Each structure stands twice: as C-alpha cells, then as structure tokens.
Amino acid sequence: MLKGISHLLSPELLKILMEMGHADEIVLGDANFPAASHARRLVRADGHGIPALLNAILPLFPLDTYVESPVALMAVTPGDTVETPIWEDYREIVQQFHAVPVEFDEMERFSFYERAKNAYAIVSTGEQALYANVILKKGVVV
Template identity: 50%
Template sequence: MLRNIPPILSPELLYTLRAMGHGDELVIGDANFPAESIGPTALRLDGIPATQLLEAVLTLMPLDAFVDSPAHVMQVVGDPDAVPEIVQKFQEIIDTTADIPARIASLERFDFYDRARTAFAVVQTGETRLYGNIILTKGVIAP
C-alpha cells in the first residue's frame, strides 16, 4: 500500500502514468470502447466508472498547459453539438481536480478513434453511460 494514491489505480496503471512523458496521451474508455483492437497498450478497470477514474488520474497526472485542449471527448453521432451528461461531469471533474483549468474539446467519432490509436495507453473502464470516453494529454511537473 502507498499513501495518497487513489486505491482504484492498479499497479499497471500507476506504472503507465509514470512511464508517460510530456505530450503523451491516455484514453479513458467506456465499456463499449474498442480498447483491445484500437492499438496501444490496453489496461482494464472493469466495474470502475470513467468519472471515478478521471478524478483519480488527475490527482497524479498534470494536464498539458502548452496545448489548446489537453482533454478531448467523442462527439455524439448525428448531433455534434450535444453535450452528454457524462461529458458535463468530466468537465466538472477537470474544473475541480486538474492542476490547470481546461475546456474539453470534442472530436468526431472516427477522428477520436484515430487519435486514440496514437495514445500511449487505453484504460477500459466499466462505464456504461454512452460517450464516456476521454483523451488526456499529459503535462509537465514544474521544478
């Protein structure tokens, strides 16, 4: 056991977060996300909601302050201006937990998948709410 580390973060995920460098991206995917087939290393946290994982990750990982949008979600197919409840919750978590304020940007579904293919890793959660996917860009920890 370690202190001050959210217990839902598995040893594999802690290793992954530590191994990531500035500008690397992490995908938090819902239960429907094609984590295994998308390409990068896939980790599983079945039974954990994406919102709970986002909050835990942001307690350890800084968001990138050098890009316009260090967080991206998938647009609703057929209604790109819609903001699902889970995306609103993601924004609230970023507003209250992240080290820098950041507005979430959205990507068309297949653009989201293309970006996810180049991520450092994908964490598939047990999230059942649709569009419960987010890509985070890791920042730096200042000296």
C-alpha cells in the same frame, strides 16, 4: 497499498502514468469502446466508471498547458439523440485539479478512434454512459 494513492489505480496503471512523458496521451474508454483492437498498451479497469478514475488519476497527472485542449471527448454522432450529462461531471472533476481553465475538444467518432490508436495507452473501463470516452494529454510536472 500506498498512502494517498487511490485503490482504483492498479500497479499497471500507475506504471503507465509514470512512464508517460509530456504530450503523451491516455484514453479512458467506456464499456463500448473498442479498446483491445485500438490499444498499443491496454489496461483493464473493469467495474470502474470514468468519473471515479478521473478523480484518482488527476491528482497525479498534470494536463498539458501548452495546447488549447488537453482533454478530448468523442462527439455525439449527428442525428443521434444521446444526452451526455457525464461531460459536465468531467468538467467539474478537471476543474478541481487544475486551477487554469481547461478547454475540452469534441472530436468526431472516427477521428477519435484514429487518435486513440496513437495514444500511449488505453484504459478499458466499465463506464456505462454513452459517448463517455475521453483522452487526456499529459503535461509537465512542475
């Protein structure tokens, strides 16, 4: 254990966050996300929800301020009636850790999958909310 670092961050996940450089991306995939088939590096975080992981990651992880949208969400498929209240949770959590307002991009599902394939890593979570997947683009530590 380390002081000041959430117990939700496994040694493997901490290593990946440290290895990532400016503009590298990490995906936090919900329980339905095809993480194993899309990941270059896969981290398991079974049993943990994405809001809790965001609260653990974002104090350590700067978002990219050189792009319009350093956070991307998987958009609800047209015609699907799924509600996405978890997105508001994400916005509140991001705002807590980043003084500069952060724009969220909403990406079509298959475009999101393609972008995820190029991410530095994918974290497979136990998040049960639908359309809860999120991509974070790392910024510069100043």
